[in-house]
Amino acid sequence: MSLWNYATLGKNQLIMFAFDLYDNDGSGQIDAREVELMLKECYGRAFKGNKHAQKILEKVKNMAAENFTVDAFSDFVQKHPVLLFPAFMLQTIIQKKIVGEKFWEQAANTRISLSNGNYVNMSQILKAHM
Amino acid sequence: MGCIHNSTVRNLNSRASFHLTNSNCEFFSKHSDLLKYKKDFDRLQLDEYALERLFTSFVKIDQDLSGEISTWELLEFLHLEVSGRSILAMDFAKWQMATFITKITHSMRLRFARRSGQSLPRGYFEYSTRMVQGKLTFASL
Numbered sequence: 671m672s673l674w675n676y677a678t679l680g681k682n683q684l685i686m687f688a689f690d691l692y693d694n695d696g697s698g699q700i701d702a703r704e705v706e707l708m709l710k711e712c713y714g715r716a717f718k719g720n721k722h723a724q725k726i727l728e729k730v731k732n733m734a735a736e737n738f739t740v741d742a743f744s745d746f747v748q749k750h751p752v753l754l755f756p757a758f759m760l761q762t763i764i765q766k767k768i769v770g771e772k773f774w775e776q777a778a779n780t781r782i783s784l785s786n787g788n789y790v791n792m793s794q795i796l797k798a799h800m
Numbered sequence: 801m802g803c804i805h806n807s808t809v810r811n812l813n814s815r816a817s818f819h820l821t822n823s824n825c826e827f828f829s830k831h832s833d834l835l836k837y838k839k840d841f842d843r844l845q846l847d848e849y850a851l852e853r854l855f856t857s858f859v860k861i862d863q864d865l866s867g868e869i870s871t872w873e874l875l876e877f878l879h880l881e882v883s884g885r886s887i888l889a890m891d892f893a894k895w896q897m898a899t900f901i902t903k904i905t906h907s908m909r910l911r912f913a914r915r916s917g918q919s920l921p922r923g924y925f926e927y928s929t930r931m932v933q934g935k936l937t938f939a940s941l
Contacts, residue, residue, distance in 0.1 A: 673854070674844060763878050768857045773850070780845045796843050 675792040677764050677774045678781040684761065685747045686789035688754055689740055699737040705730050705746075705753070712756045722752040827851045 679687055692704045706727060713723045729750065738746065747753050765774040784795055827848035828835050834851075841851060861869050861877040930937060 671840065671844075674846070760878075767878055768861075769853050773853065777844075777846075777850075784843075784845070796840055 671792060673764070673768065674777060677761060677768070678778040679761065680778060680782070681758070682744065683789045684757060685744050685754065686740065687791075688747075688757060689738075689743050690791065699739055700743065701737050702730050702733050705738060705743070709753055712754060722755075726750050726753050827855070831855065 676687075688708060689700065692700050692708050694704075709723060709726055709730065710717050713720055717723050736742075751758070765771045781795070784790075784798075790798070828838065846854070858869065861873050863873055863876070
């Protein structure tokens with residue numbers, strides 16, 4: 671189920687998924703410190719040595735007073751895809767190595783039809799189709 | 801991560817090979833312990849053929865046949881980095897050996913070749929290992 675949830679996300683849905691992971695209180699907003707944490711966790715130990723990650727960190731720190739709404743976060747990631755690059759990479763690797771990309775492409779299409787193209791998390795999909 | 805009954809995993813492993821087609825796949829008759837998830841699978845429109853393919857991958861990843869996939873097993877299967885650039889090159893046998901030796905000696909030194917072509921010159925990464933709460937951990941030296 672977890673695998674299906676992650677491997678069937680489209681690009682925009684993956685951004686929303688990442689947002690959801692860090693929006694702990696479900697307020698629909700995450701602050702710059704949480705985005706910084708996301709960046710660090712996404713890159714792991716490679717974070718310190720990765721110049722792209724460091725550049726993004728600088729930009730996020732400059733926005734320290736701001737909160738990211740879903741739309742602002744989505745815009746930020748569209749402009750700076752480096753923020754979630756490891757997450758996108760991991761998804762591609764998983765799709766290639768587990769069953770195969772075609773399988774997941776088909777499953778992603780199913781997900782789109784189940785959710786009418788919107789980002790809907792796993793439990794909502796399961797509840798909606800009970 | 802996911803958890804599947806051990807007997808199901810062993811059953812699949814005990815077979816030398818199996819052939820699948822859309823028409824003769826009877827996933828739930830072979831893995832009756834997974835019937836309780838059938839409703840969820842149906843909601844995600846995963847048919848028995850798809851489930852058989854996913855299950856085959858599951859068994860490949862679950863190297864210790866525990867019926868669960870640990871983070872390490874998944875990373876190992878995907879050949880991904882664990883806690884340092886060089887660890888991605890470490891295969892499962894080496895990992896088990898390192899765990900075994902560390903359990904006995906409490907600590908050991910590991911050295912991995914660093915390939916050239918990255919920002920660092922050819923050389924080695926060195927780590928010391930120790931067991932923390934039953935798990936092998938690395939500290940770079």
